[in-house]
Every structure is written in C-alpha cells, then in structure tokens.
Amino acid sequence: MKSTTANKSVNFEKAALLWSFTWDADWVSAVSFIGDKYIAAGNNLGEILLWELPNKPEPLIEITSEKSKPADKSERPLYSSPKPIRQMVGHSNIINRLLCAENRWLISASNDHTVKYWDIEAKPSGMAKHVLNARTIEDITRNKNSGRKPPPPLEAEVRTQDASKIIQGKEWIVGLSMSQDETTLVTGDDAGQVAIYDRKTGAEKKRWQVKGWAFAVAISPDLKQALVSERYPLVFDSGRHTAVKLWDVATSTVQYDLSKEFKDMQIASAAYSNDGKILALGRGGEGEGKIFLIDPATGKKLRELSPIHQYGVTDLCFHPDGKHLASTGRDTVVRIWNIAEGKMIKELGKPRGGQFKDWFHALSFSPDGTRIAVADMAGYIHLWEFR
C-alpha cells in the first residue's frame, strides 16, 4: 500500500484502537484510506464498502458481536463503529488489493480479472441494504448446539455506485501497486502477466510475461524498476516454482534475479520506501513470516527484520514519513518498524485462535500518518490511532 507525506509527528509507541467495524459477510481482504476521512474495505465476495470516520465518535457501550470477543479490555475499541455509507458495486470475486489516488480515486484489483476505478465524488446511483453481522447470525443459527444466541442484526443502508473505469484482464489479478507520484499502476496476475498502466487514463504502457503466477508487485518511485515475485503453488510436483526479480520497466528485462536468495519463498508483499532506496519484501504462506530489506540499486539484501511474524506476511506499507514500515500477516498482529535501526517499535493486535490463526490481510496508513487501518479476515476493519 502506497503512502503520501505525513504532516504530523507521530508517536508510534502510544497507540489506541479507535474502531473495529463489523462486516462479516465474508473475509475482509483489502483496505484503504481515502484521504484522512474515509475508509474503504473489500471482501472475498467482491463487495466494497465505504465508511466515513466521525469527527465526534461515540464511545463504545457494549460489544456488538459474538464472534472473536476481545480477550481483555485493552483490545476493545474506544468508539462505537459508524455504519458504512456507500457500496462500490461491480466486482464479482475476491478483492485482492485496494489503493487510493488523489484522495479521491479508489482502485481495486480482483479475482474477477478486473481492475476497477471508483470516484468517491461521483453521485451514487442506487441503494442497498446490508446486515453487517449476517455470517455470525447464520453460523449461530445453523449450529443450534452451540448454546449461543444470535446477536441482533446490524443493519445498514448504503448508497451504491458503479465503477467509472474498468481494466479487463484474463486471470485473477492478485498484485496491484501504485507509484509514489500516483501516475503509474503495476498489476500482476495468475497468468503470469505483468502490466504497467497510466494511472489516470488506465492506458496500458507496458506488458510482459513471467514464468510463474505473478504474486507481489511494486514499482519504484522513479518508475524505472518493478519488483515481481512469482509462484506456482504446487508442493510436491516438479512444476512448483517461485521467483523474485527486479525488472527494468523500460526494457521489460530482468535487472536482478533474487530467486536464489529467496529460494522456495513465496514473496507475498513488496513495497518501495518513499525515497526508493529500500525495497521491503515479505514472505507469505504458512511458513515463517520473514521481512527483508533490499537495496534496489544493487539487488543486495540489506537486512532481515526480527522478530519474524509467526506465519506468513500478507502486507507491507511504508509510513508517510518514509522512516517506518508497517507489516502484518497470518498471525493477526501489526508491527511498526524503524527502518534505519531495523527494530520493531510497536506491535498492535494479538495472535488469536488455536494452532492456526486468522489472518490480517491488508494495511493502510492515513495520509497524515496518524492512523492505520487493518483488514481482518474474521470480519472486521480495525483502526488504530498513534498519539
């Protein structure tokens, strides 16, 4: 997830969970701030909802969901969740990535083979109703032996709007990233196609093929270099394949092949620092969630961050100040790292579940850098504030 310049000094060590928006229709798979005032999130059904953050939030009175009750008071959000105000309709499958340009354009990549643009200043075209805790109610109702009573439905009525631009692909578009100057998009799909687009017009500028399925993608701030990780997720068959390469965008040729360095690792997330001098890579899957810092100019590994996420990394996001990195993964924690020192300075959230944990899918910093939003597969969007 790309971030813009921070205006405020942020103390990461003091953080508070402001809201946990309930939305359990399916896994919440992507999240993005739109300006400092709006949050958009996508889910595995292809739905995208938009929330407006209240200036004067109401204190949380009670926990509204039976699912995943926080273990102690410190994890409870301070405020009662606002209801979503808008739905972006049109996707029909998992939303893999969401990002925002000009604090106005929401851009989404999906398993329905498309990238879609949404103008949040556009007039909505219709209405839709949602029960935000529908899955919890359904599960409890079906499992009558659980002894639990279904919670009251959290109903919300939203305005709907259609996409204003659609880029059609041919396979699941898993990778989507935007340049620091917001002029360029890069996508990667399960057909192994990597494409560079003009962000404003959606016009394709470049396209090339990689051997495996394109997984994580990122483009350098100077637009000259792209990171593409590849996978072909067979475990035992000789067809398995992983790769990590730095590509020269102008010539579509490999500058540095890092595959030996990251042998058998599926790099699930990648992000260039704001000045382009560091490339962060996160190892996905169920193995150790390692984070590596790379020098994009040489392809050399600079540092491996410690402690590792217990399971794979799902998203990496540089803070607008350019000095800090946020990471999250399949261990349902968010970590804030000081890049210069390579140290973790804050951990948000707690591992939950049994042997295997739920996932946090995605991260997004607010443009002013004071807040971070997290997409939680359990059916939440969490929002922390640094104070």
Next chain:
Amino acid sequence: MNDQSNSSECKKSEHFSRRTLLKGSLATGAGAAIPNWGGLFHSQSIASMAQKLGKRCILLWMNGGASQIDTFDMKPGKATAGPFREVQTKLPGYKVCEYLPKIAQQVDKLGIIRSMRTASPDHPDGIYHMHTCYKQSERMPHPELGAMIAKYLGQTDADLPSFVRMGPTGNAGSGYLGPRYEPFGIERNGNMPYFTSPYLPAANESRRNDLLRFMEAEHKKENSADAYESHRVAKERAWRLLKAKSLFDTTKEWPKHQELYGASDFGRGCFLARKLTEAGVHFVEIGQDNYDSHADNFVCHKANMQILDPAWSGLLIDLERTGQLQNTLVVWMGEVGRTPQINNRAGRDHFIRGWTIVLAGGGIKGGVVYGSTDADGRDVATNPVSEGDLFATIYTALGVNPRTKHFVGTRPIWATPEGSKPIKDLLL
C-alpha cells in the same frame, strides 16, 4: 493483500511413507517376487495380444483428496462456494469448475457420482478403504482394486505385469491374494527402479544368466522344494522385465503427445498409462499429489487443475482416438473429499459426508450425473454411494462379479462388502 500461498498438508506421519510406496518395487528388486507378471515376452505381438485381453482400468488417484465443491459439485452463491466460477459443460444445465475447461468438453464420456458418503476420514484409512472397499481396521488384509483386476482380468501367460502403479498413490497391497498380484511401481515418466539397469554389457549379462540357469538346473536335481522354484521363476521374470523396458520408455513419443496431455509429470504418466493399457497391462494407477489443502485450498486446487485438466481430458481423447475407450474404465478419485466449510487457513479439511468420484469409459454411461448434495454441500441429498457400491459398480463395469467369493483358510470373503450394489444408472 489476499495472500493464499504455500499449501499446507497433513503431517508426513499422516501419509503413507515413501518406504511404503516403494515396498512393492523393492520386493521386486530383491528378486523375491516379480508381481503380477505374465508369461513369455513376445514383443512383436504385444499390441495384437492386448486387443484380445478385454477390459482394462486406469485409476487417476488424487492423493490427499480433491475438493468436490471446487470441481464437479459447485455451489455458486453459497457461503461454501469459494472463488472459483463455473463453466458450462457439453451436458445441458451441468457446469463444472472454470479451471476444468477441457474436461467440461468430455462430460459426455463421464459418469459423475456426486453423492459419495464414505466411512474413513483420514489418509491412511481412507487410502486403504478407497483402494479395497473395506475398512482398514478389519484384521483381514484385503486386496486393492488393482490386485483384484490383475487376478481376474490379467492372464498368466501374458508378457506384461497386470498392475502398474506410478506416482503418489498409497499402497494397500494385494492382501490375501498374495504377492503375485502386488503392484509394479515405476515413475510417471516411465523410469524404472535403478536396479533394472544392467551394469554388464548385454552379451556378458546373457552368459551370466545362462550360467545361473545351468547352476540352478543342477541344483534342482537334488533340491525340488517350492521355495527354490519360486526364486528361480522370479529371476526369469526379472530378466523378462529388462527385455520389456522399452515399452515403458516414453522419451521419443512424449514430445508428440505433450500438447494433448500438458507438459507435466502427471500428464506424461497419463500418456504412459494409455500406452501400457494398449500394450496389455490391465490396471494402471497414477497419482497426482498436492490435494491435501488444509491451507490455501484455492491456489493449490487451481494449480492442480491446470495440470489435471489437460492430462485427464487428453487421456480420454487419446483412448477414444486409439479405439480403447470402450474397453478402458478410467476412474478419478482420492481417499476423501474436502469440507464445504472454508477454514481460517483458506483451506478445506477432509470430508466424507458428500463428495465426488468420476468414472468414464469402459462399461460406463457417459453424460450422467448421479446423486446430489444439499444446497451448501454439507451432506448427501440423494442416492448415497458407499465404498462397496462404488467398487461393485467398477467391478461390474469391468466384467468382474462383485460378489466373487474367496476363501482365506476356511473363511469366505467377498470382493465387496455385504449389501454393496452397483449403480445401475451408470452402467451400460
């Protein structure tokens, strides 16, 4: 980021070990027994002889258990559906997964059983049960399907093994039928165990073997016990195996068939299976791994289906093209299905209350979808099929009486459990 990478399967200890898998081959290497091997080798007559042999069977074994909801019993719009979409088949109103587009065009050849309700939920017991139609917990070691076919369809004077196995399949063995019907294990590219490569020049090897024959003939004059004779026969069979090696070599033919079957180990194995059955092997089992997707089910299945789809459809097309399909039963199955519920690892776990197995070819009506599951796929809705029913159907299609009785000592044992019934709707 919606990261669904790295498959995570059951622990190794939960699977059949490689040692177990290779057991049959090692026994062969030791010269103790060359399993299910027929009579003298007549290379020039293999093809014509095979045509007289009647029915054959190819088992495509989905090791770990493929997901029915992500293949042949999709539940669009339901919470259990997952991210795959449907594609229309040749059968009006019936759709399969979008990542099986080539199989969708072969559905007129398939008999699809969507209502398997079985009794063994884990890998070792499921592999045994789905290979023998009997529970593993029974004390009697039952023979697996391939061994039964080797016994009833194989010919003692044939030049080839009747039961060949490739890739990850598990191994329930020949049970009470004895070592004669054990599978002969090879790699999916046709490579045989290392010990089948002679380390002497052919002329030297021949002289060496003649010397051994002479010595054993002299020895036999004074020692006529069965054990010595058995050992001698095993050696003779091993030498015939070396002569037949060229049949297993696909090096020259594979480039011409790669496009049809897909460039994969499994695809090549399917091609070899077609070649072997054409040459007279009665039962070939070939395994495809990676289905045990307790985590990241969808990326695993998507990758698997991209290998399975051309390999399986290519096999059916090739069998039809070579005139073998009507006599060759192709079975697609694993040991379990996968849960409708998607777990918090983006995976599906083992499931036995309503899953799918597909039959095609010899003796089976094509274009038939038998049985159904409920709206979410959580249980069988109509026409439940047990392991015994499935095996009764397979045996009937192959011309073997499913109530064939064997005696182990004085104890009678039937080919399928009491009450097993063939699925008439699927049989020609």
